Amino acid sequence: MSGANTTRLANLHDVELAALAAAGDRAAFGELVRRHGSAVRGLLRRMGSAPAEADDVAQDAFLMAFERIREFRGEGAFAAWVKKIAARLYLRRLQRERRLAGLAQEAEDGSVDAHQPDAAGRIDLDEGLKSLGAAERLCVSMCYGAGLSHAETAEALNLPLGTVKSHVKRGLEKLRTRLAPAGAALEGRQGNG
The missing domain is CATH 1.10.1740.10 (RNA polymerase sigma factor, region 2, helix turn helix motif)
Known part of the structure; x- marks a missing residue:
């Protein structure tokens, strides 16, 4: 060419x-x-x-x-x-x-502690996604990374729509906590008390 x-x-x-x-x-x-x-x-x-x-x-x-x-x-x-x-x-x-089939079991058995900061106190999105359970990571990535709707994700994963929405909601909450500056995460928890 x-x-x-x-x-x-x-x-x-x-x-x-x-x-x-x-x-x-x-x-x-x-x-x-x-x-x-x-x-x-x-x-x-x-x-x-x-x-x-x-x-x-x-x-x-x-x-x-x-x-x-x-x-x-x-x-x-x-x-x-x-x-x-x-x-x-x-x-x-x-x-x-x-x-x-093993995703649900893996999520129940535990993922990386989302509240444990890395050595420098900084984290990027990819590291944050790694801290999610496999089902949460998959649902969040499909809805926000691939641009699929919750319904399309549910169909692709052969999961109930409510389950996908729950995985996305929990995953996003964990990411917000994980990616928030240290002081902001504490303030948010204290304000909800």
């Missing part, structure tokens, strides 16, 4: 690139992969995937997106569309490996 074509593609909007890809322009789809590949892999890692597995699932998601590119209408962001594909593929992989 020439440098002029690369520059031309880099200046196009995702919707324009998707239209070109639907017409058979592989370079246009390659630009979409370049733009959004790391975000898709990051979502999968936050959902609990190992880095190598995240790479594999992301690759599968982009292959599926390429095969279905004509279905992308540009009504939402391309990144959200491909993240939904990736999240669903990851969930199918979990179900296939029968790890989903």
Whole structure:
């Protein structure tokens, strides 16, 4: 691919690139992969995937997106569309490996203590997500990372809607506590007493 074509593609909007890809322009789809590949892999890692597995699932998601590119209408962001594909593929992989049944047990057996600060007293979102139980992490990641609704998440996980909402609510509460500055977390608890 020439440098002029690369520059031309880099200046196009995702919707324009998707239209070109639907017409058979592989370079246009390659630009979409370049733009959004790391975000898709990051979502999968936050959902609990190992880095190598995240790479594999992301690759599968982009292959599926390429095969279905004509279905992308540009009504939402391309990144959200491909993240939904990736999240669903990851969930199918979990179900296939029968790890989903162990999520509830793992959450009951205990997760990392959400109130224990790290050595520097700072934490980022990925570390916060690791502190959640597996079911909470999965539900929060799907609803806020992949952009799925609670109902879509419930359908994808084959869980009752209320269960998904509970996991998301508990997960977000733990994240707020975990990510809040030390003084703010204490003030919030004292004010609720």
